């Protein structure tokens with residue numbers, strides 16, 4: 001499934017590349033104002049920080065929310081106290097787009113994460129051209145040389161890579177890159193199974209100079225507290241916020257957990 005998602009994302013990127021050559025996207029990326037310093041925005045603090053995600057659907061859960069106005073949702077995330085906004089830009093399974101990311105970028109002053117199955121430099125330039133400050137890299141989907149190349153390119157463009165892991169080996173590969181923002185996804189992207197205790201088992205392996213992000217499996221404030229107690233600096237929440245009628249106050253509650 002992860003291989004399918006990555007292959008689809010790459011072929012979609014190739015199709016776009018035919019319409020908009022890489023040189024042009026690279027120019028657009030370089031013409032953007034500097035990216036926001038996401039490491040500063042997500043630095044460990046007294047309270048856990050939250051990256052709030054805009055996600056219409058997912059392969060495991062199907063359709064989650066219609067989200068007619070992603071900018072308005074991002075605004076309520078910002079008002080609720082989110083430290084960054086994640087925007088799913090994958091179209092086929094998650095119903096997202098780079099247009100969503102651009103809208104969000106125009107609306108909030110928080111750092112914005114391009115959440116997608118990134119496998120090519122083209123997708124990284126596209127992210128910056130759309131105004132992204134952070135780009136997700138999924139270790140399980142990439143060979144180490146490609147992972148290293150994309151990680152370096154994201155940094156070169158002034159953005160911050162969020163390096164996503166799901167095992168001790170993958171945390172080690174992230175650490176080998178010198179990654180400063182490392183996520184542990186509770187969801188196995190090959191089986192879609194959730195393991196809310198995985199973060200706690202892997203957190204100690206994340207280098208001390210990296211920010212620790214717990215991703216997925218937050219439904220209630222108690223789940224945020226569970227991650228915080230296990231050492232998370234940042235928690236990434238999607239479904240619970242997009243399916244909530246009042247994401248702003250839900251975020252406030254999560255931040256007080």
Ligand SMILES: O=P(O)(O)OC[C@@H](O)[C@@H](O)c1c[nH]c2ccccc12
Pocket residue numbers: 053055115116138164185215216217218236237238239240
């Ligand atoms: O909706 P949740 O369970 O709160 O999860 C959010 C986020 O962690 C999840 O969307 C995610 C984490 N890593 C990914 C990689 C690709 C697509 C999606 C994801």
